Every structure is written in C-alpha cells, then in structure tokens.
Amino acid sequence: MNTDKIKIFLDLAESLNFSRTAQNMNITQSAVSQSISSLERYLNTKLFYRSRKEVNLTPAGQLFYQGMQPVITQFNKAVTHAREVAQSVNTLLTIGFSGSGYDRYAINQLIHEYRKVRPEVNIFLENYDHRTMVARLKQGFCDVIS
Template identity: 30%
Template sequence: MAMERQDIEVFLALAEELHFARTAERLRLTPAAVSQSLKRVERRVGAPLFTRTTRRVDLTPLGRQFHADLEPAYAQVQAAIARAVSTAHGLSGNLRLGYMSAAVTSPLLALVDSFRAQTPDISVSIQETTLADLYGPLRRAEVDLCVLPLPVAEPDLTTGPTLLSEAALLAVPTTHRLARLTSITPADLGDEPFLFAQNLPQYWIGHHLPATASSARTTRLAGFQEVLAYVASGHGVAVVGDQTSRLYPRPGLTCVPLEATARFDYALTWRTDAIPPLASAFLTHATT
C-alpha cells in the first residue's frame, strides 16, 4: 500500500513540532486529521513512530530512524517537482531586479529567497538604482523589474504590488526652528524652499509636497545624498521617507514627522510591453 503525500507531510511536520496542535496549525488541518493521518502511517510501517502522553510527544527509536531516512528523500522529490514545474513554465535563466531605496532591500530579498526556493534552477541579480535616474534602468532594459517610489504615471511603465510603505518626514537643519517641533503641519512651513533630486517628474514632486507648499520654491540637485548635504548646510528643507533617520543619519540633519502629507510607497514596476516569464512569475509570487 502506497503512502499518501499528505501523510508523509504530517509525519515530517509532527517529527519537527512534536506537538499535534502546532502541526495541525502549520498544515492547516484539524488535530483529528493529524491523528488519523499518523495512524495510517503507523499502520503502513507496522509499529508506533511516536510515544504520546498528556504532556509530551516524542519519536520512538523507529520514528527517529524513519525520519532520518524519509526527510532527505522527500526533499529531493520536492526539488525534482519544483524543477520540472519551472522548466515546463519557462522559468529558467536570470531574473534582474532593481531597487531604489535601501529600506526596500529587506522585503525584496525575503521575496527573492522564497522565490528561489520554489524555482531552484533560476538565478537572481539585484542592483541599486538612483533617484536621479528613476526610470532609466527599466527603459534601457538593464533590469526586468524595479522597485520604485510611487507615483509612477508613465505610459510605458506599469506598477504592481507595494513592498514598502513609510511615513513622510521633513529633513531640516538641526538648528532650524522646525527641528524643535515633535511634528510639523503644513501651516508650520511658511515659505521654506524645498530640495529635490534632479530629473524627477513634476507630478512626483507635486505628490510629495505638502498641500500648502504646492507653489513653494524648489531646487533640483544631483541626487539624494546631495539633497541631504544641502539641507544640513541650511539651503532648504526636503520631504523624505522614514528610513532617512535610520539609514542616512548625518551631523546637522534632523528629520521631523510631517503631517497631512502623502506616504512614501515603493512598488514593483515593469515595462508595460515587455515582461519576461520569469519576471511575471516573480510578480505572482510577490502578490500571493
């Protein structure tokens, strides 16, 4: 009599958890279903695989031997199935991912790790892009997907799932009057000049400017680091994401929460007319 796949999975999970309720929760089964599955396995083997009391569950010596033999064999079968599915769907080769913003790396790499576990025959390369060349790597086909700050209102680009959302802060010189506030409202801003990286679309700047600052003076600089340097030197203020305080601290720069201002959202983005099968599969994985 063959052993069903679910029964194998129940045995392996229970051997790790040594707890019926946790095993049931992990496999999305009822505890009764776990018990019934284990009984089928033990009938097939012909001897108990676990000792069970009201306080604990342990593997028997036979159970430990069976687990040691079965676990690597089952992992090999699963890997073979995953490779076959990947090949059948054209999921091979290299996936090129871009990202703009250091804070995105944690959720992005977590997705990459789980995606590679499901598609073991692919490779993934990632590269950091710049705020001053926001859409260039995608349009030059240097990357297949790129995590970009929203909004992206470009007719040749499409956005998908959001990987990171963070509050807006106002970066100001530490000696500035606004640095003493615990939070800043649009009414507090006055006629402060705003600094942005060059080549950003006007709609992107308008989206991130506080409502009362829509007609404010704006200055464009080479990139994000230059923006922070100019702020610290007293040349203006900048709307930045919450990550700035953690990842880009510098002397003379203070970041204060900014009220009634759009959050910074980062979403997977691709060329509308060109998305490879591997990139499409990654999008599906990120969504689910």
C-alpha cells in the same frame, strides 16, 4: 502511503506537537492524528510515544524521520524543477521557417496577431532548410515549422 502523510509525519517529528502540526499543515488536529495512525498501520510500527503532556519519537520513528527527510527534500526539489520546466515550455514557442520572402511576411503577421492573445509567450524563430526543420520538429526542438 502518500507524500502528504509523510510531510505531516515530518512536521510532527520536528514540532512534537499535534496542534502546531495541524496549524503548520493547515489541517485539523484530528487529520494529523488520522494521518499518523494510518502511517503507523502501513509501517506496522509506532512512530511516536504519546502522552497527555508530550509527544516523542520512538526509535523506529527516529529512523524513519532520518530516512524520509532527505527523500521529501529531494521530492520537493524535483516537483519545483518540473513546474519550472513546465512553465518555461508553456511560455516558449519555437518556429522553424525556410526564410523565403513569403515566410518572413506571413510569420511576422502571425506573430503580431499571436502576441495580442498571448503576450507572455517568448517566440524564437529558427531558419533552416526544410529537411533540417522536419528533423528538429521530430526531435522536439521546434514547436511549429512552415
């Protein structure tokens, strides 16, 4: 069972219309039918009563809907949060340096050149003694140290 099938099920449970669900999910009506049939086989129960004129949830379908709706909502939140974290990680660069005159000069030059290539990256400088920088690097607080 995958989340796409569950999302299709949830949409169909709300719309009670195979054509509308196909349109909402941007797939064919046949794909909706196949996904629901596959889910029903997996659960070993019918989720919908189907006739030519209407579609309704079975009692099992109603219980499955009530149980899965908060799960998918939480899943979507977790995916969104993970993507936000991944984006911020990719756009942050933390550099630890000792603060010597050469470090300041070299890092400024490197940052200047780096920003030409990756202007979207936010660069943070942290000034620590060498032992502290190594510890912060190992803990993941710094991406690079000099």
